[in-house]
Amino acid sequence: MNSFGRLFRVSIFGESHGPAVGIIIDGCPAGIDLAPEDFTTDIERRKGGTQKGTTPRQEADLPIFQSGVFKGKTTGAPLTVLFENNNTRSGDYEKQRSFPRPGHADFVASKKFGGYEDFRGGGHFSGRLTVCLVAAGVVAKKVLGAVDVKASILEIGGEQDLEKGLQKAIDAKDSVGGIVECVVSGLPIGLGEPFFDSVESVIAHAAFAIPAVKGIEFGAGFLAAKMFGVSHNDTLLDMEGHTESNNAGGVVGGISNGNKLVFRVAIKPTSSTPKEQESLNWETGEVEKFSIKGRHDLCIALRVPPVLEAVAAMAMADLMLLEGVRPRVVQ
Amino acid sequence: MNSFGRLFRVSIFGESHGPAVGIIIDGCPAGIDLAPEDFTTDIERRKGGTQKGTTPRQEADLPIFQSGVFKGKTTGAPLTVLFENNNTRSGDYEKQRSFPRPGHADFVASKKFGGYEDFRGGGHFSGRLTVCLVAAGVVAKKVLGAVDVKASILEIGGEQDLEKGLQKAIDAKDSVGGIVECVVSGLPIGLGEPFFDSVESVIAHAAFAIPAVKGIEFGAGFLAAKMFGVSHNDTLLDMEGHTESNNAGGVVGGISNGNKLVFRVAIKPTSSTPKEQESLNWETGEVEKFSIKGRHDLCIALRVPPVLEAVAAMAMADLMLLEGVRPRVVQ
Amino acid sequence: MNSFGRLFRVSIFGESHGPAVGIIIDGCPAGIDLAPEDFTTDIERRKGGTQKGTTPRQEADLPIFQSGVFKGKTTGAPLTVLFENNNTRSGDYEKQRSFPRPGHADFVASKKFGGYEDFRGGGHFSGRLTVCLVAAGVVAKKVLGAVDVKASILEIGGEQDLEKGLQKAIDAKDSVGGIVECVVSGLPIGLGEPFFDSVESVIAHAAFAIPAVKGIEFGAGFLAAKMFGVSHNDTLLDMEGHTESNNAGGVVGGISNGNKLVFRVAIKPTSSTPKEQESLNWETGEVEKFSIKGRHDLCIALRVPPVLEAVAAMAMADLMLLEGVRPRVVQ
Amino acid sequence: MNSFGRLFRVSIFGESHGPAVGIIIDGCPAGIDLAPEDFTTDIERRKGGTQKGTTPRQEADLPIFQSGVFKGKTTGAPLTVLFENNNTRSGDYEKQRSFPRPGHADFVASKKFGGYEDFRGGGHFSGRLTVCLVAAGVVAKKVLGAVDVKASILEIGGEQDLEKGLQKAIDAKDSVGGIVECVVSGLPIGLGEPFFDSVESVIAHAAFAIPAVKGIEFGAGFLAAKMFGVSHNDTLLDMEGHTESNNAGGVVGGISNGNKLVFRVAIKPTSSTPKEQESLNWETGEVEKFSIKGRHDLCIALRVPPVLEAVAAMAMADLMLLEGVRPRVVQ
Structure with missing residues (x-):
């Protein structure tokens, strides 16, 4: 299920190339202030567009409320947000279709x-949909109230000096991976369940929803x-x-223990690399060299922090509602 | 939910110290041969009892079918299996209750x-319940048919020579962690969903149900x-x-790609170490030194392989049924 | 959950008075032909606009695909359909807000x-959303293939002669209820589960999602x-x-038995009646007489058949996929 | 799912003829007093054994806790209760297997x-399992606290004088049906969701889990x-x-409205009637006359009240926890 x-x-x-991408949040508490401007910061962080090494596809990414918001507040009914796709060039992808791109879902989706899948720009598998995750995260963070969720990049291409890691990619004319850490502060003790819904299970489930996370x-x-x-x-x-050290990362027996929740994810290098690659040509049946046209992120990890915060916030908001820590109506 | x-x-x-632990499997296909003997191998592997470094609590661990099996085959109705707890010494734990044991769920459960939690021997949080996971895995492996699930220990205490790693623990009179790898062969292409139910999401969710898994x-x-x-x-x-290398570990875009599914988990050192530790004394309100009585595993990773196989098999069996690869009735 | x-x-x-109403269908098989025209018949049936006794609010009700359809076929990704709200007059409702309308959700929603609820025109509780149910039913019917779902009105205002029943309402200047029957033909044997997911449980769950169904x-x-x-x-x-009679309505032990599935629902009279009523005035705290302005259906049962077919089709499509009767990809 | x-x-x-039947309740709040004696009243009511027209199969029906109860209180961990099957005579059923009993699940289960189904005594489809529903209801009622759930028989065989209705069955040497009403008092306003999880949807879903309910x-x-x-x-x-009348039965717009929740179910006549019947003989392929041996209830409706209360209580307990009305820990 999605x-x-x-x-x-x-x-x-x-x-990626349909009319819009979006989210529905079912179960969002009523009475939360919510305006389009609330989404700006995290959506801009996700774009990473002014940084070296990020793709130039620029969408306005204005959230369009379809339901669930009234007089500037959530109503408790399903909350639907659309983001229109304007900046698409489908022609690019039709031509490339003969090669399933390595690291992408082209082959498995087919x-x-x-x-029958919409293959243009990765279709439903596109990184474009991470804007939806970010939007859900904006709402989730509001549900979390005083709980703080903050992600940051620990290393790029094996370098803790991020500029240096990125330069490696530029020099090699290839993409690189990275490691992103997320810290959640202010969680109550007692979230999560033993065994199948441990905090780690729930967070990991959410984190692996982010394309490119491999650990x-x-x-x-x-x-x-x-x-x-x-x-x-x-x-x-x-x-x-409170504990002296935090080797457990804030979770013992699957349950939050009152310390900071700390976790890190491994981000693989962007699959769409500028370098020439090999893949099976579906038309000829031969493994052939080919290059991916267009411009892509050299390091997708640069865009991951707001997305990782978002899925962490979603997971924690759900656990807090399950535990009854947050009310169904905010007053 | 559990x-x-x-x-x-x-x-x-x-x-841990109740009358029995057990599982219900709802949705097990009908017509699968199932006998108590089918559980023996994996249950014995889990005990690890003849190895250095594993705990001497020895349960017979005979599976007792309460429902769902008739004339040696699964019926399609809920399958219930009990394992009686015979080898318990609750007295040990009553005494220790003043100190929440570090690394254990004592504090968070309370x-x-x-x-109100049953605190004896860790109660519902006890590693004892991994026998339930193993039992579910035995059934799941049967649902998987020709798909093979195999886990093995890669390192103990940082050593690939496992004897050496264990000796480190014995010498230090402390416990050690380890790394366990699982390989699933023969999966069809197309399992998993983009985003929230990616193969990685589902496997990770299941794997973090195993106490002591931290990555x-x-x-x-x-x-x-x-x-x-x-x-x-x-x-x-x-x-x-088929791909030349398998850096993706058999999953692209969240979907199985026809190659071996390969993943590794980090197992923390056994929390119950023979060494003297410190913790808050609930009665005095002071941080004090104390020792955990009784005998415990020096390295819980030694017991993890059949448990990891089990949760992987459960996750894959579910995805295969969701994809319609396995029929509801075996014929 | 919605x-x-x-x-x-x-x-x-x-x-009712937001920018649009809509649906997401998650899990719709890939490869199903789907065009906006496919929705026309059932959406027009739901309007009932040319009949005596139905409301004149006329929406174009053109389905707008946001995702999940590509080159005229479903893709297997989430299918999103919007229906814009154009024909709304919110002013009517602001004025009426002082009286929670009897039979409506005004009081309980508040x-x-x-x-914080959007109270205009009933907001998320509005019968307007049954267009979403109908749309989901159009897709579900396609998933059902040769299975036929047909609902018809059995009686209006206690009369099997429907014109006569409706005339009773017109004469009394009041609204009336009715009974609608649904027959599903061509179902395979074996759908449903004993106890909690019996065919009756699942159908009833879906049917009571229709506002005004009371039995x-x-x-x-x-x-x-x-x-x-x-x-x-x-x-x-x-x-x-096959059975001689069909008193069971096609379900025995909660499982479909190969005969026609037959069920009937009781529809209460439209709550918005032209007659003067009494309710608590929220401002004065007194029970006062008031009248509901605007024009409303005299008999909502007239619009129910396509909605009832829709929820029945949704329920059956789900059970067929659960049973593996329908493939995930249509070929 | 079951x-x-x-x-x-x-x-x-x-x-019916396995070693035991039982329940697991996952999500039961911690700290609720629970003793085997708490089950006695409702389990005895279900037996109906001293009444004319009920079956003489008498089980001790002592609840055996396997998990989730410690020192007389629920722990918050999964609560497992077994009821052993002692009073079974499987031989009766092996003989009857050639005829799928009309009204029973024999044919559809096969x-x-x-x-592969366990066909003895109806197997998993047996009315025997309603003891499990009753047991779950005992716990659910405790979760409901001051909310009162009470079911009673309205009519038997079309007669409001129950003795008279039963006598009709005895005279006709046939079984009869009945109508049972359930009233839930003290519910808060606001339970349930618009559309798919309306109070009616959830209650109906639960009620149709009771074998023999047809409306x-x-x-x-x-x-x-x-x-x-x-x-x-x-x-x-x-x-x-509060409302003057209660035609809505306590639910408006799918939401509880603060009045008594009132609903009635139609119970079909016991399928196992003493009268000679016809059915397909699986061995000969002919429709033949046969009689069901053994003694059975003349009117299963007599046993329904505690079962109906139980499923209503389960449904309401779930809605109250979902709404956050009941805490996860009772104090």
Whole structure:
């Protein structure tokens, strides 16, 4: 299903070159202030358009409310937001269709949907739809109230100096990956369920909805696998749950423990690289060299922070509503 | 919720020191051969009891069918399996209750459930319940038919020589973590959905249901963050979807691509270490030194492979039923 | 939640006087022919505008595809359809707001959503949204293939001669209710689940989504309560499941039995009656007489048949996909 | 799926002649007093064993807690209750297998599950499983707190004098149906959702889980179809939502309105009648006369009240948790 959440349920729809992409949020509490301007900051952050290494496709990305907002506040009814697609050049993609682009969903989409998929610009699989995630995140952050969600880039192309990492890509005329960290502060103790709906399960489920995420770790993460128990265990200091260290990343037994929720995701290099590649030519049946036309992000990780914040916020908003921490009506 | 899956839905229940733990599988296809002996291998693998570094609590762990099996075959009705708890010593835990054990759910469970939780031996949060996961996995593997799911330990305590890693723990009188890899072969192309129900989302959701998992990565995983695009992209070779390399770990655009599904999880060191630790004493309100009595696994990663296979099999069985690849009745 | 179905999941959104109402269908199989014209017949049937006793609000009701359709066929991605609201006169409703209209959701909506609801014309509770149900039904009927869904009015105002029933309302200057029957032919045996997802449970769940439905019965229905067992039991005649009579209405043990699925719903009289009524005046706190301005349906039952067909088709499409009777890709 | 509810989720399992039947409740709040004795009254009411016209199969029906209860209170973890099957005579049913019993699921179960179903005594389709519903209802009623749920028989075999109705069955040596009404008092305003999760949708979904229910109506129900609008509309009297009449049965726009929730169900006559019947003989392929051996209820409606209360309580408990009216932890 293209939806996420049990009480704060986000559904996304749209294709890269269709008339619009958008979201429905079912279960959004009533009485939250919501204006188009509230979306500006995160949507601009996602564009990353003024940075080196990001694609020049520029959409206005103005949120158009179709339902669920009245007199500047959410009504409690399903909230629908559209983003029109204006800046599309479908011709580019029709020509490229003979080669399933490596790293993209072209091949699997064709197999899964029997060739009926809208293949233009990646169709429903396009990174374009991350604007929908960001929009859902804007609303989710409002539901979270004082809880703060903040993501930042830790490294690009293996370099913690981000300029340096990007320059590597420019020099190599290739794309690069990166690592993004997200920190959520102010969560109550007790979110999540043991086993199947652990906080890690829910966050990871949401994070892997972001195209290009190939790994996730909480707290010490993969490093924990190399640690001794006494070093990894976080000593409990007080009844508010504060711990000396935070190797657990704020989650113990699948439940939030009152400390900062900390997790990192691995972002693969942009699949659309300027370099010549090889792939099967569907028409000839041969593996051939080809190049992807058009301009693409050298490093998609640069755009990930607001998207990662968004899915984290959605996941946390849902857990908070499930736990009854947030009311159905804001007053 | 303590359940997983949409068509092949597994629910687990029970506490470490209650009368029994168990599972219900709702949506298991009819006509699958199922006998108590089918559970033996994976349940024994989970015990790890003959290995250095695993706990001596030995349960017979005989699966007791309560419903859903008739004349040696699944009926299509909900399948219920119990495992009785015989080998429990609750007294051990009553004494230890004054200290919330670091790394365990003692503190968060008490906060979440208002002190009403069954705290004996970790209660519902106990690793004991992984026998339920293993049992669900036994059934799920049968649903998967020719699809093969195999997990193995890659490293212990940072060492690829597992004996050496374990010896480190024994020498340090402390516990250690490890890394476990799972490979699923024979999956059809097209499982998973774009965005919220990507194969990675679903597998990660399931994997983080295993206590002690703190990270997951697919294919090249975190290494992908340091790679160039052309090196990371897997060249498509034929219409069956085979690729030259498998940096994607068998998933592109969230969809299975016909190659091996490969993922790894980071297992934290066992929280119950023999070493002296510090924690808040709930009675005195002071942070004090204490030791965990009883014998525990030095390295819980040793027991993880059959559990990881189980959750992967559950996730894949569900996706295959969702895609209509497996019939509701086996004939 | 404002969604229905597990594999063929329909979500509806919009308010009577917002910019648009619409649906998302998640899980619609790929490869189904779908054009705006396909919606015309059922949408016109719903309008009932040329009949005596139906409201003159006339919307063009042209379906606008936002996603999920490409080159005239469904793609397998979420299918979004909008219907713009053009013919609205909000002023009418602002004035009436002091009286919660009896039979309408005005009072409960205000309580449930804290006064933040869009109250214009009933907002999200408006019968206007049944155009969304009808649209979902158009798609669902296509998924059903050769299965036929047909609803018809059995009686109006207690009269089987519908003209006579309607004349009663006109004479009394009041609204009247009615009974609508739906027959589904060509269903396979085996849909539905014992207990919680019985065919009756699923159909009833869907049918009560239609505003004004206050009862539902299958086969002999309430009459069955007065029958003897031997008269009620339907004698099985052959291995295709055909029975001599159909008192069960095509469902036994919650499962479709190969006969026609037959059910009836009771439709209450239109709540907005031309007659003077009493209600609490929110401003004065007194129960006062008032009249509902504007023109409304004298008998909403006249518009129900295509809506009832729609929800039945949605329910059956979902059950057929769950049972694997319909493929995910049409070829 | 054999489960119901979104936050208070009940799953049932078991077969008439298997070792046990039972329930899991996932999402039951912590801190509720729960003892085996709490189940006695409703379980005894369900037996109806001392009345004329009820079956003599007598089970002890002692609830056996497997999980989720500790020190006499619910823990917040999944609550599992077993009822052992002791009083079974499978031999009776093996003999009868050649004839699919009219009104029973024998035929459809065989088709749906490919012949793998446990057919003894109706297997998973047996009325035996209503003890599970009753047990879930006992817990649900505790979650409801001061909300009162009470069901009673309105008529038997078309007679409001129940003795007379039953005598009709005895005289005719046949079974009879009946009508049962349920009234829920003390519900808050605002439960339910517009459209797909209306209170009527959710209650009807639950009620049709009871074998033998063939119709349901709310408030005036089918009679509403014959009424004028002004007579049917309930005049609002005060800001607590009280209305003069209750033709709506406590639900307007799908939402609870603060009045008594009133609904009635039609119960078909017991399918296992003492009278000779006809059905297809699976072995000969001919329609033949046969009689059902053993003793059965003359009127299953006699046992329905506690079962109907149970499913109503489950549905309402879920809606109250969804609305946040009940806390996750009772204190």
